Amino acid sequence: MSEAPRGATIQSEEGPRALVPLLARALEKGTSDAVLLPLRTPGQDSYAFVLVKDPRLLRQADPLPPVQTVTGGRALSSLTRHGGGGVRILAVMRPCEARGAIELSKLGQVDLKDVTLITMDCPGTVPLQRFARGDLRPSAVGFADQDIRPICQVCDLSCAAVGDLHLGWGEGLAPILIPMDERGAEALLAMGLRAEGDTSEWRTTVSSRSQERRERREERLGQLRVASSGLDNLMVRLDSCINCHNCMRACPICYCRVCAFDIRRQERSANEVLDLAKARGSMRLPMDTLMFHLGRMNHMSLNCVSCGACEDACPAGVPIAQLFAMVSDRTQSAFKYRAGMDRQQRSPLITFLEKELEGEDGQRC
Amino acid sequence: MARGADIGTEMPKALREAVQRLMETGGFEGTFTLARTPGGGVDYFLSTKEEGAPELLPLHPVMPNHAGRLLREMTLGGAMRGKVLVITRPCELRGFVEIVKRLQGCLDNLVFLSVVCGGVFPLSMVSAGWDGKRTEEYWAYPDGRPVQGLRPACQGCTEFIPYTADLVVAPSANGHWALTAGSEEGGRLIERAFPSAPAAEMDPKALEAMAVARKAGREEVLSHEADVKGLSDLVKVFGRCIGCHACSKACPICYCTLCTFESSRMEDRMEQSKGQLEVKGGIRAPAGTVLFHIGRMGHMAVSCVACGCCQDVCPVGIPVSLLFKKVGEAVQARFEYVPGRDVKEALPINTFQPMEFKEVGE
Amino acid sequence: MSGNEEPRVLGFLCNWCAYAGADLAGVSRLQLPANFCVIRTMCSARTEPLFLFKALLGGMDGVLVAGCHPGDCHYQRGNYFTRRRLVMVQEILKALNMEHERVRLHWISASECSLYQKVLTEFIEDLKGMERNVARDEVFL
Ligand code: SF4
Ligand code: SF4
Ligand code: SF4
Ligand code: SF4
Ligand code: SF4
Ligand code: SF4
Ligand code: FES
Numbered sequence: 001m002s003e004a005p006r007g008a009t010i011q012s013e014e015g016p017r018a019l020v021p022l023l024a025r026a027l028e029k030g031t032s033d034a035v036l037l038p039l040r041t042p043g044q045d046s047y048a049f050v051l052v053k054d055p056r057l058l059r060q061a062d063p064l065p066p067v068q069t070v071t072g073g074r075a076l077s078s079l080t081r082h083g084g085g086g087v088r089i090l091a092v093m094r095p096c097e098a099r100g101a102i103e104l105s106k107l108g109q110v111d112l113k114d115v116t117l118i119t120m121d122c123p124g125t126v127p128l129q130r131f132a133r134g135d136l137r138p139s140a141v142g143f144a145d146q147d148i149r150p151i152c153q154v155c156d157l158s159c160a161a162v163g164d165l166h167l168g169w170g171e172g173l174a175p176i177l178i179p180m181d182e183r184g185a186e187a188l189l190a191m192g193l194r195a196e197g198d199t200s201e202w203r204t205t206v207s208s209r210s211q212e213r214r215e216r217r218e219e220r221l222g223q224l225r226v227a228s229s230g231l232d233n234l235m236v237r238l239d240s241c242i243n244c245h246n247c248m249r250a251c252p253i254c255y256c257r258v259c260a261f262d263i264r265r266q267e268r269s270a271n272e273v274l275d276l277a278k279a280r281g282s283m284r285l286p287m288d289t290l291m292f293h294l295g296r297m298n299h300m301s302l303n304c305v306s307c308g309a310c311e312d313a314c315p316a317g318v319p320i321a322q323l324f325a326m327v328s329d330r331t332q333s334a335f336k337y338r339a340g341m342d343r344q345q346r347s348p349l350i351t352f353l354e355k356e357l358e359g360e361d362g363q364r365c
Numbered sequence: 366m367a368r369g370a371d372i373g374t375e376m377p378k379a380l381r382e383a384v385q386r387l388m389e390t391g392g393f394e395g396t397f398t399l400a401r402t403p404g405g406g407v408d409y410f411l412s413t414k415e416e417g418a419p420e421l422l423p424l425h426p427v428m429p430n431h432a433g434r435l436l437r438e439m440t441l442g443g444a445m446r447g448k449v450l451v452i453t454r455p456c457e458l459r460g461f462v463e464i465v466k467r468l469q470g471c472l473d474n475l476v477f478l479s480v481v482c483g484g485v486f487p488l489s490m491v492s493a494g495w496d497g498k499r500t501e502e503y504w505a506y507p508d509g510r511p512v513q514g515l516r517p518a519c520q521g522c523t524e525f526i527p528y529t530a531d532l533v534v535a536p537s538a539n540g541h542w543a544l545t546a547g548s549e550e551g552g553r554l555i556e557r558a559f560p561s562a563p564a565a566e567m568d569p570k571a572l573e574a575m576a577v578a579r580k581a582g583r584e585e586v587l588s589h590e591a592d593v594k595g596l597s598d599l600v601k602v603f604g605r606c607i608g609c610h611a612c613s614k615a616c617p618i619c620y621c622t623l624c625t626f627e628s629s630r631m632e633d634r635m636e637q638s639k640g641q642l643e644v645k646g647g648i649r650a651p652a653g654t655v656l657f658h659i660g661r662m663g664h665m666a667v668s669c670v671a672c673g674c675c676q677d678v679c680p681v682g683i684p685v686s687l688l689f690k691k692v693g694e695a696v697q698a699r700f701e702y703v704p705g706r707d708v709k710e711a712l713p714i715n716t717f718q719p720m721e722f723k724e725v726g727e
Numbered sequence: 728m729s730g731n732e733e734p735r736v737l738g739f740l741c742n743w744c745a746y747a748g749a750d751l752a753g754v755s756r757l758q759l760p761a762n763f764c765v766i767r768t769m770c771s772a773r774t775e776p777l778f779l780f781k782a783l784l785g786g787m788d789g790v791l792v793a794g795c796h797p798g799d800c801h802y803q804r805g806n807y808f809t810r811r812r813l814v815m816v817q818e819i820l821k822a823l824n825m826e827h828e829r830v831r832l833h834w835i836s837a838s839e840c841s842l843y844q845k846v847l848t849e850f851i852e853d854l855k856g857m858e859r860n861v862a863r864d865e866v867f868l
Contacts (some may be wrong), residue, residue: 034642037788038652041604042597046681048604050866051622051638054646057866069607071653076634080652085635087642130604131680239404240491242429244678246611260625268438270445270471273411277395281417284402285409285435313609315678316429363464431757513855560796600867625777644786647866655868656784695822696815712813717807718796725813725832727739 004190004200007178008193015140015169016064016120022177022191023090024055032116037092038065046132049075052088063092064120066141067131071309073100073252077110079260084111090187094122095160096307098254099340102162105304106347107255116187118164121170121206123253124152128312137145143170151308151321154217160205162340168202171211176202178305198209221326228323235290237323240316243289247320250313253339255299260299261292293320297327302348303339369535369545371557374544376484376504377424380534383544384423387450387478392455394436394447396415397432397475399425405493409435409447422488423452423478423533426485426515429672433460433617437470452478454485455527456672459705460617462529465667466712469620473610476550479530481572483512488677492678507536511582518673518686528706533687536571543567591687599655602688605681606654612675612685618665625664626657639659653656658685662692667713668704734788734854736763736847737772743801745793747837757844762850770794771832772805776816779830786863789829789854791847796834806834826857 012018023035038047039060047065049072074170079089091101098119123143130136134146152158159168164184169175179185188195226265228237245262248254254362255289267315268287304324311321332338334357335348373379388396393452400410401420408429412418431454439445453461458479464470483506486499506512511520528531537543543565546552592597610627613619625631633652640641641648669689676686698706728734740746746767752759768774771794783788792813798825800806820827833846862868 034672039866041601043601043604046605048867049650051642051650052647053642057647075650079638080636081632082634085624085639087635087639128607129680129682181532184508205612237403240406242408242488242678244430244607244611246382246614246615246680248676249609249611249614250607250680257627257629263414263622269442270439271438271443274395274445274447274449276411277411278413281414282410282412282419283412285397313607313611314493315611315680317489322495413857436818513828596825596861596865599823599825600865604867616817645864645866649867652868659780659784659819659823660777663780663816666819667815690824696818699813699814699818714811716807717804719807722810724834725810725817725830 001011002258003347004203005178005180006195007176007199007202008188009119009197010028010175010177012175014249016167017062019118019167020058020061021280022193023061023092024058026052026090026190026193028162028188028326029190031088031186032090033088035090035092036072037061037063038069049177051079054352062142064094064122066138067128068094068097068125068307068309068312069128071252071307073104073110074226076101077104077252080111080115081109084114086114089116090118091119092118093220095119095157096122096155096340097252098162098303099157099160099305100237100307102340102343103253103256103305103347104130105343106187107303109120111254115316116165116183117163118143118165118167118187119161120167120292121159123170124155124158125308128338149308149311150220151306151311151320151325154213154220154340155306156214157207157306157341159337160341168199168206170205173202173205176337178349184275217325217329221322221329224319231290238289238293238318239317241289241293242316243286243292244315245292246313246315246357247318248310249308251300252307252309253303253305254296255300261288261295293323297324301331302330302335302337323345367545368555368564369566370562371537371538372534372542372544372562374540374542377500378425380423382422383534384450384452387554390455390557391450391454391554392448393450393476393477396421396450396452396508398423398438398452399427399429408469424454424480426455426483426500427488428454428485428489428672428677429488429491429613431460431617431672432457433464433470434615436461436475436530436618437464437617440471441469445470445475448474449474449479451475453477453529454482455525455619456482456522456670458527458530459670460672462556462705462708463618464620465668465708472708475553477527477530478532478534479505479527480523480534481536481567481575482505482525482527484515484522484525487516490514507568507575507631508573509578511578516677517586518538518671518676518690521579521586521659521687521690523576523579523583524671525579525704526572527593528572528703529708535567537565538568540566542632580726587686587691587725590684591691593688594654598684599658602683603632603654603658608651608657608681608697609680610652611678611680615674615678616665617670617672617674618668619661626653626660647709649725651653657690662689666693666696667700667702669702728788728855728857728859729851732859733760733762734851734857735759735786736789736854737782737787738791738793739768739771739778740761740765740769741771741794741806742769742798743759745835745836745843746771748835748839751837752840752843755840756778757840759844760847762814763847763851770802770807771801772800773804774809776812781799783800783825783860785851786860787829787849788857788860789831792830792832792866793843793846793852794833796830799810799836808856822847824847826860828857829855
């Protein structure tokens with residue numbers, strides 16, 4: 001970056017919760033119509049995204065809950081899929097969720113026209129199922145926590161400032177709000193703050209955090225790649241999969257109303273299954289589990305943001321987000337693409353160059 | 366009915382051997398049963414030959430998928446050509462019968478072997494690894510003592526005797542197990558497979574002991590979170606719902622390729638959301654959580670077989686199957702209907718009596 | 728209901744009978760409650776349970792379904808099915824301890840304009856005795 005961004009330091013011990021009164025101020029000022037952010041649910045046992053207009057509801061708000069339930073991208077898509085209707089929204093979410101929203105906007109399923117994305121440095125989340133069972137239910141997660149999801153442990157974009165406005169924070173780092181563009185600057189102004197502070201401390205912290213995660217990502221996903229290379233080993237990784245397709249439904253990127261693989265399952269006749277079983281001696285049911293996962297990788301690994309929603313939602317304990325991360329790191333780097341990082345860059349499969357993807361010997365790929 | 370055959374005391378080995386004999390003598394083209402997956406888990410298989418077949422684990426106490434759902438997917442387009450032995454639990458069979466009534470499956474050529482059911486363990490146990498000893502302890506259930514760790518749906522299941530199976534594995538006297546016939550076909554199969562085995566019958570005392578335990582279990586499981594007192598409780602229970610719809614996809618009764626609640630007519634339009642936002646000051650996104658669950662009850666509660674599969678797959682541990690059981694039982698009782706009891710019995714909402722119920726809700 | 732707030736009621740009226748009855752009530756200048764919204768259906772059987780749930784969760788205080796008398800349905804049997812469905816809806820609501828009193832089914836023919844007036848007025852009176860539907864203010868639906 002040629003010119004280092006400046007930011008507004010917030011005098012607060014509260015980390016991301018320091019955002020809440022600022023959001024209330026922006027709402028009262030009337031420059032935004034509503035805020036989208038996680039609220040504690042009425043049972044006090046989880047969090048859900050709520051589009052808030054009445055600032056009193058913000059009392060239940062937690063901008064950075066310890067667990068990810070529905071991803072922010074899906075929440076935003078449910079609201080704006082058919083157009084944002086001119087409602088000016090401040091949408092507060094983690095970097096991977098915001099990247100999901102950005103990918104969905106490229107697919108025409110999120111309307112960002114009147115949305116100001118506010119992202120935050122993210123320490124990760126604890127596994128949803130452990131949180132739901134109650135055996136791991138912290139009220140917040142910090143940057144040193146070891147209990148975070150495996151996918152978070154290897155997230156090198158946990159502090160990616162993809163929002164219009166980004167909150168830097170952490171141990172020994174006072175919260176600092178940094179506008180990344182014009183829209184972010186306006187939001188900051190509406191909160192009654194000015195971007196006058198120096199951000200170098202935040203930048204140093206982020207780069208060392210990211211470096212550490214990047215190394216771990218390469219190491220762990222490398223190990224997984226070895227452990228699941230070849231069809232047999234991949235089958236073992238997917239062995240407990242019951243082919244329920246819940247990973248697909250929890251994924252913010254899987255963009256189809258009726259998934260291609262939900263239709264396929266019903267195309268096999270009884271006799272076809274019987275013939276296949278006879279040819280092979282036996283047939284596991286439901287069939288096409290591998291086909292589903294490979295096909296899904298084909299459809300969306302270029303847009304996978306490694307948010308882990310799939311793994312959180314898997315009832316069978318398949319490390320599905322890690323498998324997708326392993327694949328999508330490859331597919332995305334082949335196209336010099338990193339999902340959700342650049343709003344201007346088109347999704348790789350809907351664009352091409354006349355001469356590209358050639359190896360040194362002129363061979364494709 | 367034809368006589369039943371004594372298959373001994375050693376479960377599950379005795380059951381495996383009985384299935385083996387049936388396969389050898391029954392003229393089946395294949396067997397639909399739980400079996401060991403390559404990675405050591407358990408799932409359903411359609412197995413046709415002995416050599417190369419996975420280790421068959423008939424009626425292993427888990428339900429990775431609802432067999433009725435799998436059979437539906439297979440027979441949606443028409444009957445199975447050759448005779449297949451299908452080994453499932455009572456609620457799976459009942460679920461399949463319900464879907465056959467909806468013309469989405471076909472019973473032809475399927476011969477059912479079921480069991481006086483002791484229940485199954487949660488799905489999560491499969492991925493957590495299996496302790497072999499657990500299986501042996503499990504098969505002691507006919508003494509009516511509760512098996513620790515069963516799914517709540519099973520703890521409270523009072524429909525543990527299959528209605529329409531051709532063959533039923535049942536507790537017999539003195540700790541023995543019997544393979545009994547539920548149909549003439551079943552009787553013939555037993556004659557052929559066990560020409561010289563001693564005769565044995567279901568033991569009414571064991572059934573009674575189980576029924577007593579299950580009634581108490583039912584009271585217990587329905588008394589906690591599933592005991593909702595109106596909308597505010599519903600909002601609490603479903604507050605943690607992530608809207609993944611895994612519950613409806615796992616359900617043997619939910620029969621739609623495109624669920625109403627995933628169709629475009631259920632998607633929110635900002636024009637309408639705006640009004641709600643004004644009135645309430647806030648709206649959940651995605652909205653419609655409670656509507657999905659109540660709406661789903663409206664679609665399938667008449668046929669809910671309380672199989673527990675919905676709850677097994679719920680990533681956030683919502684007692685979905687208990688809620689559906691509670692509602693399902695109430696609706697079914699009103700119509701004196703037992704889902705899956707008889708394939709010829711009409712679905713309560715597809716039939717009527719001219720002289721029944723008056724105006725509603727006065 | 729608290730204060731002088733009026734309950735809000737939605738009606739699904741069959742085109743061939745209750746809707747015509749409502750029309751006649753209007754033409755005959757019978758006194759009718761104002762805050763009653765009507766959706767005309769071609770048969771009471773068009774009212775699927777989902778409509779009722781959606782209305783209740785949308786905050787309506789009452790939902791009335793009205794169709795032809797048993798035996799008089801223009802599609803022969805539609806209203807018998809409606810009756811069963813309404814019984815089912817009631818059972819679902821009861822099992823969840825939700826207010827099943829908010830849903831009603833009545834038979835009203837095209838000529839029964841005073842019955843229509845009576846049904847509607849009584850329903851609204853009864854609803855006045857209940858609390859306002861909490862769904863109207865619930866954020867977490
Ligand atoms: S595949 Fe998994 S990790 Fe990737 S975007 Fe979808 S839910 Fe997130
Ligand atoms: S797997 Fe493919 S077809 Fe299915 S929802 Fe995802 S993108 Fe669509
Ligand atoms: S990976 Fe998990 S969520 Fe996905 S289909 Fe398999 S069992 Fe279901
Ligand atoms: S609702 Fe749940 S318990 Fe009932 S049949 Fe469906 S999956 Fe089984
Ligand atoms: S909830 Fe209703 S529409 Fe959806 S799959 Fe089930 S029966 Fe079909
Ligand atoms: S499976 Fe659980 S979280 Fe998913 S929709 Fe059903 S109740 Fe909600
Ligand atoms: S036409 Fe009036 S109820 Fe069917």
